[in-house]
């Protein structure tokens with residue numbers, strides 16, 4: 001029997017699903033205050049709830065959905081995508097303190113498994129101990145993070161001391177709570193006043209005042225040969241040209257997600273000289289005609305976030321000229337959000353799932369606008385290149401290559417650090433000239449030339465120039481220039497297993513070859529004797545049919561083992 005209008009109205013007045021709890025709604029309204037309820041701010045708002053209440057409960061998620069006029073399902077699917085959000089069942093709550101222990105490659109090599117084994121019993125049930133992917137401090141492996149407080153060169157005593165002192169925040173330089181490595185985690189930076197006093201922002205201001213034309217600046221960037229330092233190595237000047245040719249308004253998205261195991265160069269520069277990349281961003285914005293700048297910073301970099309919040313506020317308060325709006329956005333624990341289109345989805349407040357291309361983000365990017373997307377370090381070099389001339393940057397290089405590279409070196413060499421060296425240097429030269437040789441008692445066995453994704457090479461191939469393009473013929477790539485040095489204390493198989501475990505955990509799950517392929521490959525690689533034909537077939541499917549670089553590169557370490565370390569898997 002058809003329902004009357006009155007009956008329909010009655011039916012609609014009872015909403016489906018969970019009802020909004022008045023107390024939870026009041027909590028959310030108080031917490032968000034007058035902040036806009038825009039959809040792209042969803043992840044920012046989820047952080048506020050997580051920070052305040054220690055988790056995301058169902059009543060709070062329902063209240064947030066109501067407040068933001070979004071479907072509960074949309075809020076839930078975003079919240080559950082990111083590792084750092086604790087979505088809990090009614091009445092549940094995680095322990096007040098969480099200790100995350102990095103178990104990615106550099107930390108595993110430095111003994112993080114022992115920490116993961118010992119800490120739960122030592123710290124007791126009131127503390128949750130989780131394993132975590134690379135937290136970007138691989139030079140001081142093994143690393144633990146107590147709440148938001150990083151512990152370089154971690155051992156159980158140091159972690160326990162911070163837990164007992166309830167020292168859960170990244171320490172400031174003037175902190176009264178003792179920290180075993182304050183100078184390491186908070187090295188001190190050039191602030192806005194000092195940067196200006198040293199001539200900072202004069203170049204950006206002079207360009208805005210008409211000192212040079214946009215075409216002249218783009219041409220200088222092209223002449224310098226600067227290539228994107230986030231991994232793909234796309235020529236920076238060419239990218240500026242493409243985006244500038246798109247219709248206004250145009251946006252910029254700066255990538256400081258830095259999740260590739262072994263990589264910490266962006267953090268290194270950001271902790272010391274944050275205005276250098278900001279000035280580079282302003283120059284690029286002027287040259288390309290950018291309306292607004294979005295900066296995406298990984299959640300693990302709490303110290304850097306504080307620096308950026310302070311320094312951007314200082315820049316805004318006393319700008320060198322009328323600068324574009326800048327928005328700082330906080331990641332939430334997802335390696336895939338470093339992939340440029342996934343990052344853009346995340347800035348829009350969504351799950352970090354890579355987009356299908358074309359269209360490219362330079363054409364249709366953030367909020368559907370042409371977007372100049374850059375790694376932070378790429379912008380870090382802009383000022384110096386323009387001040388010293390394009391020939392200065394191109395004038396560096398070795399073995400026929402041009403430019404400078406910031407190598408994050410970790411593993412069994414003596415000096416684990418960011419080493420600024422000529423593009424094209426070989427790993428043997430890097431170890432000898434920059435790292436002080438191998439650690440005592442360690443014999444060079446092999447290396448990862450490009451973090452987790454770039455494959456593994458044996459010591460016998462230590463004379464290949466390290467740069468974009470030079471490693472492709474060996475099934476490897478330089479990526480973000482994270483070099484992991486292996487010794488006779490390591491095996492390539494165990495290294496490859498660690499990397500595949502990482503990819504399997506970090507796959508966004510959107511496409512089957514990557515989601516199922518990484519898990520299946522990991523199972524195959526756990527056997528003492530590898531089923532090589534099957535692994536090769538699986539790898540080919542992942543390379544051919546994955547949507548983004550994670551799935552396409554995930555087989556690289558396994559393929560390297562089969563090609564260069566066959567003695568290990570007989």
Ligand SMILES: Cc1cc2nc3c(=O)[nH]c(=O)nc-3n(C[C@H](O)[C@H](O)[C@H](O)COP(=O)(O)O)c2cc1C
Nearest residue numbers: 228229230255257258259338339340374375378549
């Ligand atoms: C799985 C994956 C993770 C990535 N992670 C990062 C990252 O953390 N930081 C970054 O700058 N680029 C990362 N990239 C590369 C970006 O997609 C993009 O190429 C880069 O940010 C472009 O900036 P650039 O031209 O200045 O290098 C990643 C790519 C893939 C496929």
Ligand code: SF4
Nearest residue numbers: 508510511514548551
């Ligand atoms: S390749 Fe992996 S990470 Fe990339 S879109 Fe597919 S499932 Fe997601």
Ligand code: FES
Nearest residue numbers: 102107134137138
């Ligand atoms: S911090 Fe552990 S591998 Fe990077």
